[in-house]
Amino acid sequence: MSFAAFTGLCTILKENYGLQPSMNVSVEESTAMFLRVCGHNEAQRDVGLRFGRNQETVKRKFGEVLQAIELLAADYIKTPTTQQLHRIPQRQQADRRYWPYFSAFVGAMDETHVCVKVKPELQVMYWNRHDYASINVMAICDMNMLFTYIWNGAPGSCHDTAVLSLAQIGDSEFPLPPTDKYYVVDSWYPNKQGFLAPYRSTRNKVVRYHMSLFYIGPPPRDKEELFNRPHASLRSIIERTFGAWKKKWRILTDFPRYDMDIQKRVIIAIMGLHNFIRVSNFTDAYFVEDFTETQTEDQDNASYELDEADNADGQHMANIRETIATML
CATH class of the missing domain: 1.10.10 (Arc Repressor Mutant, subunit A)
Incomplete structure (x- = not known):
């Protein structure tokens, strides 16, 4: 720093x-x-x-x-109050890529893996799909790259939706947004109340999502991809935040030197340092560079396996997504 x-x-x-x-x-x-x-x-x-x-x-x-x-x-690391969530930041209104389409956006949510050292008998539980032992850390951030919530209690083998369920069950103060607001999430999450997911590929149709697929391919081909492109761009704020955080603090990505209890405490501490540097407006190259989390190649192909919520909860968010797609 x-x-x-x-x-x-x-x-x-x-x-x-x-x-x-x-x-x-x-x-x-x-x-x-x-x-x-x-x-x-x-x-x-x-x-x-x-x-x-x-x-x-x-x-x-x-x-x-x-x-x-x-x-x-x-x-x-402060979760905004309901009153604060209803106050739309000037920065959000000024960005014509997202305004007024995503006017109910209050944050981006995703998971990232942090290396941990565990006992041999726990290796299976903490071994992730990237082939190392980790904690699956779920976080929410705002448009200013500030962490507003963290849950780091899930083993690396847990799927993203399982981590979200664990957080909601295990934390009585989990910050569900107001009914007229939502977090943007990627295709690993269900499209349900408070969580706006993209259109997913199906067995009969491939729907592009990640920005890299739009950079190298043709423009959006239909309404679903026209929605997915700005959605992915907006959600990338959490990827850039994770990228800057991990690039600055090598203890998160290199060989773990501490047991899991200390590592969990370190995760919270350096997220606090991340926010401290950000809100203090100190010059920092890591907030300027364009860092993105690595996407797994099988993500879009696997996403059709997630069922859309078939209750009123899921239908409400599906209607919001359809409305935005039509506006775009």
Whole structure:
């Protein structure tokens, strides 16, 4: 992070979240050691050599800073209130690609995998389709690339819809949008109340969705693809957010050095740091570059296996999708 961001972070950790210097280690040095571990996935032994500290000191200071940044994350990862969700941001209204078609949009939701270290007997549960052990982290973000919600309690083998169900069942405060609002989601999710999914391919018809398919192919061929193109573009905000987050914090993608409990705490903490840097308006190259999450090649082919919700819940969202497609 920039020097201004670093000094601002140290000040707020000291003044607001109880991080204090010890006799020989300043708040700045403690924070810098934590950032080396998370930003570069350095082993604590190597960090100790870099800072001239023994490994026990690095471990202790890592825990102290992690605890303080968890408190910071609780303040910086905020789910908007119902009143805030009904207030349409100027940035959203100014973007003619989406306005007024997606006027009820209040966020983009998706999952991403974060490497974890688990016991051998748990490998099967946490082994994902990308061939490594992970937690399937579900998050919601807004148009400003700010995380507004996170659920990191699902094993990597869980399907996206299962993660959503676990979050809704396990979290009594899961932020369902108001009845007239929705999150945009990809084709792995059902099209149901509060979640606007794209048109999916069927066994008899291929409907393109991902932006890369529109870049290399012909323009939208029908109403479904005419809807899918801006929908995919709007939903890509969560992919860019995940991409910037993972690129900055190598601890998320390299070999995991901590057990799962610590790794889960780290995930929350550095999501809080992501939001802190973003809302503080510090210059940061990772928010400028165009990062996107890798899409699996079988996603569009597999998506027809998901059944559309056949109740009033699903029909309501299907009507909204049809209305937008007709407007476009």
